[in-house]
Each structure stands twice: as structure tokens, then as C-alpha cells.
Amino acid sequence: MSAPDDEHEGSGSYASPPCFMHELEPGFAADPQARADVMRWRKAERERLIAARLEISADERAAMAGRIGEGLNGAIGNVSNHLISLYWPFRGEPDLRSWMETVFERGGRIALPVVIEKGRPLVFRAWRQGDRLEKGVWNIPVPAEGPPVQPTVVIAPVVGFDSSKFRLGYGGGFFDRTLAAMPAKPLVIGIGYRTAAISTIYPQPHDIPMDRIVTD
Numbered sequence: 617m618s619a620p621d622d623e624h625e626g627s628g629s630y631a632s633p634p635c636f637m638h639e640l641e642p643g644f645a646a647d648p649q650a651r652a653d654v655m656r657w658r659k660a661e662r663e664r665l666i667a668a669r670l671e672i673s674a675d676e677r678a679a680m681a682g683r684i685g686e687g688l689n690g691a692i693g694n695v696s697n698h699l700i701s702l703y704w705p706f707r708g709e710p711d712l713r714s715w716m717e718t719v720f721e722r723g724g725r726i727a728l729p730v731v732i733e734k735g736r737p738l739v740f741r742a743w744r745q746g747d748r749l750e751k752g753v754w755n756i757p758v759p760a761e762g763p764p765v766q767p768t769v770v771i772a773p774v775v776g777f778d779s780s781k782f783r784l785g786y787g788g789g790f791f792d793r794t795l796a797a798m799p800a801k802p803l804v805i806g807i808g809y810r811t812a813a814i815s816t817i818y819p820q821p822h823d824i825p826m827d828r829i830v831t832d
Contacts, residue, residue: 651820654820657818658787661776661814662776662784662786665812665814668811669708669809670707677711679832680832681711681714681715681832682715684710687807687832688830691830692769692805694722696722696723696724698724698725698767698769699724699725699726699765699766699769700719700724700725700726700768700770700771701726701728701729701740701767701771702727703756703771703773704728706754706773709773710773710807712807720745725742726742727740727742728741728743728758730752730759731790734788735793736793737790737793737796738790740764740765740766741761741762743762766800767802769804770804770805771805771807772804772826773807774806775808775812777808777814778815778817780825781825781827781828782817782825782826783817783825783826792822792823792824795824796824803827803828804824804827804828805826805827805829806830807831808829809832
């Protein structure tokens with residue numbers, strides 16, 4: 617998960633909205649055709665945003681990730697009290713592995729999400745340097761072993777986000793499904809580049825907003 621309070625206005629550049637945008641308020645149970653149109657719109661917007669972030673140079677992305685790490689420090693506070701779910705960077709996502717090391721140094725713990733089965737919630741496993749990793753879905757490294765754990769902070773990378781803190785992800789539904797199934801609500805932080813801000817994701821009843829969004 618794939619994966620932020622800082623709020624930002626939209627970038628002003630996003631794909632054409634569905635024609636029924638006035639109907640799509642949070643919680644609105646869209647009819648099947650409306651939902652299908654939203655899913656097509658999200659797919660196009662997702663592709664646009666991923667292509668845009670891949671055009672950012674590696675050096676610039678590294679600097680942006682550093683600023684995101686600073687924002688996370690302010691959002692979380694004392695990390696020694698927390699088990700923080702992070703992620704392994706994928707397709708131009710902010711690489712927070714250097715920040716992860718500072719969490720260990722400050723007495724915090726890290727967990728990584730693991731896809732067990734399509735259509736099911738993610739499982740979190742604790743991880744630190746030296747623990748064995750294996751290739752998971754999309755060849756993303758995941759902890760090879762260990763019992764499930766429950767993080768107190770979940771950091772979810774965003775493909776896009778809006779001013780209501782709704783997150784546009786990769787479309788698999790893992791994040792929302794996982795949050796809905798967790799026995800205790802964690803602090804949920806979406807993170808991404810400020811250029812990922814869009815006017816709205818046209819939230820549907822299953823979409824769960826972030827508690828905070830942190831960007832560069």
C-alpha cells in the first residue's frame with residue numbers, strides 16, 4: 617500500500633471528468649453505468665499521473681522524498697511508540713527507505729504490507745534490515761516470513777489525492793479493504809508528490825479518506 621495535516625489545492629491539470637460529476641458526492645451509490653464511467657476515468661487519470669511522476673528526475677525525486685520524510689516526522693511525532701507500515705517504492709513512488717532507517721534509529725518499528733490473495737485484505741509483517749525478503753505481487757519485495765502484525769500508523773503512497781483526503785491508488789482495492797477490516801483504526805497517512813493533487817477522485821461508498829496527506 618502501494619500508500620500521506622498538509623492539504624493542497626489541485627494541480628489544475630487533470631483528465632476530463634465524468635459528465636455526471638454533480639451526482640458523485642461521497643457516499644452516493646452510483647448506478648452501474650455511472651460507476652463504470654468513474655472507473656474508466658480513474659484508469660485514465662491514474663495512467664496520466666504515473667507517467668508524470670516517472671518523468672521527474674531521480675535526483676529531484678530523492679530531494680522530494682527527503683521533504684516528505686520531514687513532513688512525516690511532524691505528522692507522527694515520537695516514532696518509538698509506533699509500529700509503522702511503510703512500503704517498498706514502485707513506479708516512481710517516493711522512496712522513503714532512508715527515512716525508514718531513521719525510524720529504526722529512533723526506536724520505532726516497521727511493517728510491510730503483503731498481498732496474500734486477490735480480493736482479500738493485506739497482511740502486515742514486521743521487518744528490519746537483515747530480515748529475508750521475497751518477491752511479492754508486481755515483484756515488490758515483501759517479508760518472507762513472520763506472523764501478522766497490526767500497525768498503529770499506515771503510510772499509503774498515492775497516485776493522486778484530493779482536498780478531501782481521498783486517495784487514488786492502483787485500482788486493486790487492497791487499501792480500502794484492509795482499513796475496513798482492521799480491528800483498531802491506525803493513523804492513516806497518504807504520501808505523494810504535490811503534483812499528484814487533483815480536483816476530486818469522485819469518491820465512491822467504499823473509498824476511505826486518509827487522516828492526513830503529506831507531500832513534498
